[in-house]
Amino acid sequence: xxxxxxxxxxxxxxxxxxxxxxxxxxxxxxxxxxxxxxxxxxxxxxxxxxxxxxxxxxxxxxxxxxxxxxxxxxxxxxxxxxxxxxxxxxxxxxxxxxxxxxxxxxxxxxxxxxxxxxxxxx
Numbered sequence: 769x770x771x772x773x774x775x776x777x778x779x780x781x782x783x784x785x786x787x788x789x790x791x792x793x794x795x796x797x798x799x800x801x802x803x804x805x806x807x808x809x810x811x812x813x814x815x816x817x818x819x820x821x822x823x824x825x826x827x828x829x830x831x832x833x834x835x836x837x838x839x840x841x842x843x844x845x846x847x848x849x850x851x852x853x854x855x856x857x858x859x860x861x862x863x864x865x866x867x868x869x870x871x872x873x874x875x876x877x878x879x880x881x882x883x884x885x886x887x888x889x890x
Contacts, residue, residue, distance in 0.1 A: 802864060805885070809870075810861040812884045816877045817859070834859065837876075845872040 799807065820832040838852040848868045857863040865873075865884070874881040 803861075806858075806861040806864045808886075809865060809884050810859055813855075813873065814859055816873075816879070820877070840876065841869075841872055844876065848872045 817832050817834070817837065821829045822832050822836055823829055834852050834855045838850055838855055841848060841850045845868075848866075850869060850872075854863070858865055870881050870884050874883065
């Protein structure tokens with residue numbers, strides 16, 4: 769429903785997280801910073817996709833799919849390389865996104881870019 773929304777993005781670089789800020793899965797195994805970033809991003813993107821609806825040509829609405837999100841990103845941000853399989857890897861925590869993709873997704877879903885890192889909507 770928010771596909772046409774575009775927002776300006778102000779990106780501020782934070783200092784590196786301290787080593788004592790490593791998250792865990794709850795079973796005692798500490799996540800590396802890369803794994804923690806992938807897990808946070810995966811949860812945030814999954815939540816946004818699950819709550820998003822798109823209008824079809826016949827006026828009906830349906831849930832957003834990775835395919836339709838990839839198509840929209842390709843059209844709206846042709847300079848940001850993205851694929852359905854790349855989004856699948858991001859959703860499943862198997863990859864971490866590039867900054868340009870984070871900014872493009874933030875604009876599509878009308879959230880600040882740091883939502884994908886901290887999980888807080890502002």
